[in-house]
Amino acid sequence: MKLFSVEKPGLYTTYQDLGRVGYLKYGVPASGALDRFALQVGNILVGNERGAAGLEVTMQGPELLAEETFVIAVTGGDLSPMINGRRIPLWKSVLIKKGQVLEFGQPRLGVRAYLTVSGGFHAQSYMGSRSVYEPAGLGRRLEKGDELVGEPRKQKAGTGLFFTEIPDYDRDVEVRVVKGPHHEQISDKAVSDFFAMTHEVSPQSNRMGYRLQSDLETNHEANVISDGVPLGGIQLPGNGQPIILLADRQTTGGYTRIGTVIGPDLPLVAQLPPGGKIRFSEVSVEEAQEAAKQEEQKLRIWERFTR
Template sequence: MSLSIIKPGLLDTLQDLGRIGYGSWGINPGGAMDRYAAQVANLLVGNCGEEAVMEIHFPGPQILFEQNTLIAITGANFSATVNDEQIPRWQPVVVRRNTVLQFSSLVEGARCYLSVHGGYCGEKWLNSYSTNLKAGVGGWHGQPLRKGDELPFKENTIYFAGLLKDESNFEALPWRVNTEKIYRWPHEIGFIPGREWEGLSPASQENFIQNNFLIHPSSDRMGYQLKGSPMVMDRPVELLSSAVSFGTVQLLPDGQLIVLMADHQTTGGYPRIAHVISAHLPKLAQLRPCDAIQFKRVDATAAETLLTAQQKELHILQRACMDHLNELVC
């Protein structure tokens, strides 16, 4: 079983939850920008949450399914269609052999995720399928997907043709995920103060909390550059390079900010004034250039509570999806 790329999109890569544990070697974790959406895509088709998915930006690719396949699309809304018929997001869908998936228009969000039952047969490097474009490893030969690429799937034992109605191009299975709580108030991003927060001038601290920041068009998977009123430290500070993470907010020499994203470097020498809470990283990952961000201070206990609730929901979802699939197949 496999799919083939008829026409590539802007930047389509295979990603999982990242290459964890190699920061001391200078190897960044990478992985999906919206890890919640990536996990849900896998769970909906009966995979474990750590399987590789296809991360898609707009304009998206045209994809030919060479076999009957169970898929799920999560994350951004790019108006996905199969043979020009609209298909739902956040819901498992059986697609017929020789049908074409494409993305016709950008409605909301920055990136979506395509999972297939069983997972993709990608290249694993340091225990991860995530594509590292700079090193040229992982994913599909360490590069974005190109025209003519054929991605094989891992073996599965479900006969999907039996779930399709006569002459239909696809069949949406009768369960879906409610993501309202995860992506509610998309421009409001929670943070906890960073190590150098107290070194900011009082006016800059107030500016950070009270004012909006715009995501600069040059932002990418490595970091979101923000534009707003310049901020300053109370006094000049020289720092040794130290560890940074997905969601670290750094103050640049020109007074502007950068939020480190999935492909961030392992260390940095700029003041770490804040850290985006983990539960809000999915919302952050779905913001686009020129979108506004309003930072909201959250205490560590509340941040842990939000993340714990999110992880608990994923565990419940995994069990529910497996039960539904087992019932359907049996």
């Protein structure tokens, strides 16, 4: 059934789930929500499975007219979500009634919000995922007049994330990195400078990657034999300006990578606005896996409460 009509599409609003699996070897980017934690929690709050498709809202949100009465949640960055002009809480499921308008105001914290609906959005699926990837024609961003459909369940609103669990998106973050695989090609001095310095997010940052401006000096040979590029991989070209590769990244690359930002810390990166500051700290692969397992454990427990 029709859930929303799009009155205004917003700056860049796309369906995203947890991404496409199994097509990297054919050169198809994984895509999926940049803030995977926020999307998964959003889905849990409305009683969905964690990987259901939501809308990823960027900076300037859309204006959506509700065509039914159903339960929604908005998670992730605080882009001032409102129903009929009144602020609604983030990280909490709320009821929207037929005829009401969901809209967004000023971005206050973070740059990406996630709108999830009970039952999920029934967007077109390509190769097992509803995640939009425009360059290959896999869906497109919202446009005025679009109708968003789904099959919401009858359920109560008011499920919220305990406040201590709400991520603390900041304009100045430190994220954990597992070193490699090409750090040996970079001088020890440049590697230690990379971890000691603060880098700044460039305006040329998007779903493919976050470009950083940095005072890092390096003169290493930046070409390598092309290899598979992981989510969070940090490319370090010869000019010393790192790029953190995200969900819409190319599947392979031929530039040196100094390390990989660990999954649990990627939402902090994805919520940084241009001009935001970022520092890197090194962890072992074991520590990184422990952090990922702790997050997975939490999500599993929360999911059990609502399903």
